[in-house]
Amino acid sequence: MINYGSKKDEGEAGKGVGEALRSMSDQIGRQAQEIKRLQEALEAAQQDAAAAEQARKALAEAEARLAQMEAELKRLRDQQATASTGGKTVSPTASATDIGGAIGALGSSGVVKIGPSTPAATPTTGGLQVGGVAYVQKAGGKNLRLRSAPGLDSTVLDGLPPGTQLTLLAGPQEKDGYPWWQIRTTDGREGWVAGTELVTSPEG
Known part of the structure; x- marks a missing residue:
């Protein structure tokens, strides 16, 4: 005897599986699209x-x-304020020892060792000359500023009282x-001073 009811049930079961497969296929397709979007x-x-x-x-x-x-700008500013002595450029921050070494040591005879790039001692107004002795003038009674290099923009190293003896x-x-x-x-202190404040006599 043919059981038609069983065949019908099997057909319905097969149809349900097919729908489930299609549904799962659709879900997989949507999930694949989502994965692609996330990628x-x-x-x-x-x-x-x-x-x-790259921007960082x-x-x-x-x-x-x-x-x-900025470093180059500072170097150029320092270079502008330097003094060239004895063929060597001395920066405003150079020590007094460096400056002294640049022009040569002062011997016991009181004569400066002059390098090939240093002009020979030349008398100037008021009797001031290289190798000579000068004094900080007493007129006004103010200390004379000792600077690291020529110029008002150089570093002030010290103050020299009136009457101070200088070489x-x-x-x-x-x-x-x-x-x-x-x-x-x-x-033994070394540096640069304005010559307008120097005199050749300790009583000046």
Whole structure:
């Protein structure tokens, strides 16, 4: 006897499986599309991250170039304020020892060792000359500023009281309207002073 009811049930069961397969296939298709969308979003995010990293590197390089330019500007400013003595350029921050070495040591005879680039001692107005002795004038009663280099924009190293005895090592160099002399005090301090405040007599 043929069981028609069983065949009908099997047909319905097969139909249900087919619908489930189609539904699952549709879900898989949608999931694949979602995965593709997420992959594209990930690639875009990675590109953005790469762009951000590139921008950060460009910024760091620009900041480094700025720092180099600022350093170069400072070097040029320092160079502008330097004094060239004995063929050697001395910066405003150079020590008194460096300055002394640049022009040669003052011997016991009181004569400066003059290099090939240093002009010979030349008498100037008021009797001041390289190798000679001068004093900080007492008129006015103010200390004379001892500077690291010629010019009003150089570093002030010390103040020399009126009557201080000095030995003239180099000069004069005209700058900012003053004749500048490089000097050494009796206690070994060295630097540059304005010649308008020097006299050849301790009583001056």
